Amino acid sequence: MPNSKMKLKLWTYRADILLQILAVLIQLANCDFSVKNIEKTISEDFLLCRGCGNNLSNTNLIINNLISEEAKYAQNETLFGIKEVLVQEFENPLGLKFKVILVKDSECHSNSGWSNYSTWFKGYSYKSCFCPRCGSIVGWMFQNDDSIEKDKSSKDVFYALIVTSIVDEHFVDSLLIRERIFRE
Structure with missing residues (x-):
C-alpha cells in the first residue's frame, strides 16, 4: 500500500x-484555423528574397494551373526541388522580360495604386510588390478588376514572383552547409 x-x-x-x-x-x-493559415504552416519550403533572405512565400502556395495568354513562354520546370513548376515569361512595354512563378499569397508589400495598363492577366489589375525588409522589387500582386472597382478585398488575388529575385530555403541551407564544410 x-x-x-x-x-x-x-x-x-x-x-x-x-x-x-x-x-x-x-x-x-x-x-486561427483558417485554410490560409494552415497552408502556410504545412509549408514544404520557404521562398526567400534573393537580396536579403526575407521570407516571401512558401512552395506549397505555388499556382501551376493559371497560364496567361500574354506569356511569351510558359513551361513546367524543376525549381526549388519541385518538378513541374509553371514558369511564365512576360515582357513589359519597355521590352524588359521577366520569368515569374505564381503563388497564392506572399509577404511582399506595395504602396502603389492598381493599374491595368498592359496587364499580363486579362481581367486583373496589378501593382508592383517589394520585399518588406530590403525594398527590392520581387514581383507583382494581381487582383480581379471587379473586386477593385467595388473596393473590396478579394480571394481572387495572386502574386507573380520574379524567378531571379527569389531563392528557396533548401538552396540557401545547402550553401551554408557547404561553407561550413570548407571552413573545417
Whole structure:
C-alpha cells in the first residue's frame, strides 16, 4: 500500500500533466484555423528574397494551373526541388522580360495604386510588390478588376514572383552547409 508521500507525488504529477494539457488546449483555442493559415504552416519550403533572405512565400502556395495568354513562354520546370513548376515569361512595354512563378499569397508589400495598363492577366489589375525588409522589387500582386472597382478585398488575388529575385530555403541551407564544410 503506497504511503501518503507517494500518493502526494502521484497526485502532483497528475496535476502537472493536466495543467500542461490545459495550456495546450488554451493555445489551440486562440489559434486561427483558417485554410490560409494552415497552408502556410504545412509549408514544404520557404521562398526567400534573393537580396536579403526575407521570407516571401512558401512552395506549397505555388499556382501551376493559371497560364496567361500574354506569356511569351510558359513551361513546367524543376525549381526549388519541385518538378513541374509553371514558369511564365512576360515582357513589359519597355521590352524588359521577366520569368515569374505564381503563388497564392506572399509577404511582399506595395504602396502603389492598381493599374491595368498592359496587364499580363486579362481581367486583373496589378501593382508592383517589394520585399518588406530590403525594398527590392520581387514581383507583382494581381487582383480581379471587379473586386477593385467595388473596393473590396478579394480571394481572387495572386502574386507573380520574379524567378531571379527569389531563392528557396533548401538552396540557401545547402550553401551554408557547404561553407561550413570548407571552413573545417
